Amino acid sequence: MDLNFTPEEQAFRADIRRWVAEHLPKDISHKVHNALRLNKDDLQRWARILGKQGWHGWAWPRQFGGPGWNAVQRHLFEEECALAGAPRVVPFGPVMVAPVIMAFGSREQQERHLPGIMSGDVWWSQGYSEPGSGSDLASVKTRAEKRGDKYIVNGQKTWTTLGQYGDWIFCLVRTDPSVKPQAGISFLLIDMKSPGVTVRPIIMLDGEHEVNEVFFDNVEVPVENLVGEENKGWTYAKYLLAHERTNIADVNRAKRELERLKRIARAEGLLGGYREDARFRDQIALLEVDIVALEMMVLRVLSAESSGKQSLDVAGLLKIRGSEIQQRYTELMMLAAGPYATPFIHEAMEAGWQGDHVGAAHCAPLASHYFNYRKTTIYGGSNEVQRNIVAQTVLG
């Protein structure tokens, strides 16, 4: 048992750090470090830089053009990117659909789709949730009827994150309504430029356009876009859910944001300043303990994955705790600014905005982020669903 990374791992980390320092555009990391608005160009620029290096699919095996890193290397890469202020990679392509295509897709699908995902050129979206099926994913109603060499897709998806930029979308669709819910679902890849696809924005409580409704009105999808077998989609969906691992805890970002919280508290005079506030300091200290504990839990999982000697079934715990911590640091940053977090100046979240701030510039995005981050305990399997899963591991 050893807490320290091996010399090889440390060298790997140093390489990554150097590379990121050289390649991550400063204007992008500035936005990330100050929680300013990231646009499509920011996200895609970074994706393409990673892609060029073969790292946009940093968890991919060599055979599909990935670096073939092990769990620890993947973690170190994610950590270095996060601490340096890289944007989170939009996961729908490289993290979500790609592993499914690798595991269950045809050779043709792999050759057609994986390169565009790795390069960052093709933007993927996720079509899982529907208005009636949130936690109850198996109740999807979007129909795909086979007519000759096409599926005719009708229905509606929702909560499609950044779907307004999407080139392609992977969807769970119902191909057999006559069997029990899980058995009649298929996994379909749909070109979002197909006629009949409509994307309608959903404005979130912070005023941002981040998610969408996607409507399918007699959309024709070639049968070669079916992944794996018809009516086996539920299996692939579960595989995908199980695939996301430690990164769901997002502890690296939490460490970066804790540093930002301390900077803000310091600038507000609450930490070592003229209005030093022991109560507020204690709240940060408690959060710091929570983050260290979460990081240790993540490292335990990494170690278990690497050695294969233990099985640690704590994915639900990582999601719950990670999301709670995300909400907590946004909350504390907002509370640090207090009254100066209350103004809503939409433009103030743009980098380089020249207008007058209310209070310090760092105050502008704090409440928006707090509001935005309420989603973290809801999406990706709500924390209530995660608690069901955790309880199952303890109680059967």
Added chain:
Amino acid sequence: MDLNFTPEEQAFRADIRRWVAEHLPKDISHKVHNALRLNKDDLQRWARILGKQGWHGWAWPRQFGGPGWNAVQRHLFEEECALAGAPRVVPFGPVMVAPVIMAFGSREQQERHLPGIMSGDVWWSQGYSEPGSGSDLASVKTRAEKRGDKYIVNGQKTWTTLGQYGDWIFCLVRTDPSVKPQAGISFLLIDMKSPGVTVRPIIMLDGEHEVNEVFFDNVEVPVENLVGEENKGWTYAKYLLAHERTNIADVNRAKRELERLKRIARAEGLLGGYREDARFRDQIALLEVDIVALEMMVLRVLSAESSGKQSLDVAGLLKIRGSEIQQRYTELMMLAAGPYATPFIHEAMEAGWQGDHVGAAHCAPLASHYFNYRKTTIYGGSNEVQRNIVAQTVLG
């Protein structure tokens, strides 16, 4: 809307305060104020003093020999007793079985039992819970079979508080096993000196003998000890549960104990002392807010009861919050003493013990009380059951 008591109410309070100051034995209030062990004699002495004044059944109507006080007067009486350091009246006689006998008992039962309850001479116990039925009270298995003018009772009750002192016990028994659970239950009064009644102590985690198992082995109970109608016992039990009102919050005792907590924290130097501890002070401050809020909630209920103009269905909330607060003040007292709360010296909880304390004398009972008070969120309908009830009022 007026927060203040009327001049009449204030005069009433002054009368009670004076009377309690004159009649409450100092040795008893000393024990209560210092959380020392109360024995049977302490409890019964106080019960008889109250009884002589006609106040042991302080919530009783005049027609049964009670003072006929309204809700506010009852509250003021309870508050003055609590703040003066009177022991809690053992509720099984005057608060629990008496109202059932008044409402559903025969004239003969009323004449036979109520005077002994009021005088404090007859000690009643409660026979509700059974090993298999805690939250699920309707599943009682103790059988009472009618044979001529007697019931033959067989079975077991448990968690019978202070049953070791009991003269009589009121029991829910099954008189008809053929119908649905609630329909076959009767409410029986049983003389604990009857042959076949065995009381076996249960030692609690704090080492105290407070509750018991009571076994019934072919116990003969005259049919005149059936309250109301056979198989209607569930109705009477529910009446009894609904009867206990604001006092379940026990906010008056909480106020007294908060004062004790502050005394202890002061004596330990944590409050205004040489090791003034802002963190600990904040915990007390938070508890103080909780207690004021609970008291306001109690006063709202009292007012609603008095005027009859509003219906406030918050009994579940009072039980939940009251018990949480009880646990919290015992916890903070224990934490104030810290290492000096850890010794377990059984005799040190006796008033007048001449042995050497570890640390200050006030440390001796703190951990025992903390451990003992874990019961408060379990008994009288666990807080989980109470949450079910509260949710029902909000969600249907």
Added chain:
Amino acid sequence: MDFDFTEDQNSLRDAVRRYVDKDYSFEQRRAIVRAGGFSRAVWDGLAGLGLTALAVPEAHGGLGFGPVEAMVVMEELGRGLVMEPYAQGGLVAPAVLAQADDAVQGDWLPRIAGGEALVVLAHQERRARYRLDLCDTLATADHRLTGLKSVVPAGDAADAFIVPARAGGADAGIALYLVAKDAAGVALRGYALHDGSRAAELTLQDTPATLLVGPARGLAVLEHAVDIAIAAQAAEAVGAMDRFVALTAEYLNTRKQFGVAIASFQALRHRMADIKMQLELARSMSYFATLKLGEPAEARRRAVSQAKVQLGQAMRFVGQQCTQLHGGIGVTDEYVGSHYFKRLTLMEMQYGDTLHHLGEVSRRMQDTAGVFA
């Protein structure tokens, strides 16, 4: 001791609720938000109900009602998410102005009562955070003010401001002044808050002002004014939470997952019980703050801080949990629930957050405790 409302109070509540239901629907509110966050028409509507006269003494054309009536009104405004600063213009301003000399009272109070003048407290300063005794705005001996006040409610719609300033140098006491919107050296920069309401930065540069309360009593009156605002806000929060909880209960009984209404899941039911607990504790402490407003300063301040600690906890818990129980729909702009959440969130950061007031309770702690301590 009596917590029933009088018939008059119930009529007042009904009148406000009818107005809100009719003239402050979610769609109407949206339109006000789009237009900047303050509607003069709504202010006129509140005046039409007599609300702007409610706290003004009868001698000056008001109704001379007390804190309980104010609480009743605030609960209903909270329920309807009304953004116009009634607590500020209708309750706090009259209370402060009633401490000024007769001429000032006669000049302003009738206009406030009639709804013609909107006067708001402009006390927030950058260095002060939640402390009222930190004030960097300076006043000269002839009442000319220089300084910056932040997040002034409906600042660019107001007609005048009550401004605390140090009378005669950085070490002097705090006095309260009245500054007219069109006075020389006044600059206003308006913006929206996250809850849709309106606020402004108020810059004063050698601005002529009228003295309301001198430095001997300025801070005390300011504290009293803020306590009135906190009590009013507590009632507003109770109204808002009460409605948000009802919306959530409705949603849980409607929304189906796994073939059943999600109101049937015990874990969500227990969460709802915890929410109800916080709501009722908050309601209790809203009553407490309101009924203690007339007490001597020390007891009043302690009670108000106790209430704000409870309200702060309740607003956060109820806001967050009702949002969570809604799932995705709860975090969209189109759903009214998210606006309750934002309002409740912002209220915690006005007049001192939970930790600030916990510090006050801690500092003011006595040996005894309880409602009458």
Added chain:
Amino acid sequence: MDFDFTEDQNSLRDAVRRYVDKDYSFEQRRAIVRAGGFSRAVWDGLAGLGLTALAVPEAHGGLGFGPVEAMVVMEELGRGLVMEPYAQGGLVAPAVLAQADDAVQGDWLPRIAGGEALVVLAHQERRARYRLDLCDTLATADHRLTGLKSVVPAGDAADAFIVPARAGGADAGIALYLVAKDAAGVALRGYALHDGSRAAELTLQDTPATLLVGPARGLAVLEHAVDIAIAAQAAEAVGAMDRFVALTAEYLNTRKQFGVAIASFQALRHRMADIKMQLELARSMSYFATLKLGEPAEARRRAVSQAKVQLGQAMRFVGQQCTQLHGGIGVTDEYVGSHYFKRLTLMEMQYGDTLHHLGEVSRRMQDTAGVFA
């Protein structure tokens, strides 16, 4: 980075677990409690397993194992609710004595390794609460000690004590001394603790002692010793919680109400998920504390305080909630669960409670954070 245990460590765990299962059943433990709370036979048993030699350097007849082996042992002792002060006598004492001169080491360490000598740290003083730098016990220049130490683990069964004292007056530095049980002026008053274990008040009256560590390094060595104790206790707590959680899961799956196992109630299932969360966070921080024991003092102390904050919260939550989930049976003396609860409760109040260590974390906070910060 690697969190797997070696084969040797797994064998060690198995050996301890087998011993506990066989010789420390609940009934055997009860008998020890009734007999006072310390069993020399158990101590001999632990010695027989080699545990008393584990942390003693090989040069003095020990095994020279490190913190991870200690953690493995403590987890198993915690699982079995073993009350004998292994952390004190087996881990802390050798670490302190290894700082003394060779003669003292040669005199005591072999006997500790063999299980013949039980040496415990006696540091608790009335005025100090949880602070190690407050010490009122005084030492003369010729090493004669006067003072009172409280709640000394197994105090009246121990053979010698490690005693911090001010070397040469109230303003002098803290040195560490060894006091033999039978030295002149030693008075011991033994008693049980609430968890059934044994402790004592130790009074020293002009008692001759042996200097272990002088005042220049006394406090630093004491702090290190307490950090070892806290890390050991964290592992013990993890073992105890792990077992208590398993017992609770078993109970929920057995106990029926309303015709079904109460494990089927979602509110209880979610509570169990929260319990599991605290358990795994605690386990993670137990590893953290153990693996940071070799760091420089500042980093070590910060890490240990961070761990104790997490452990303190976890022990309280897991203890209280597992008890609650058991209902009535959980608060009886006859059920083993209540003894886990009491042990977990007491551990929070040893070596600094949660608020104390939160203060330490707060004070030692740096700009960066994380496992490697």
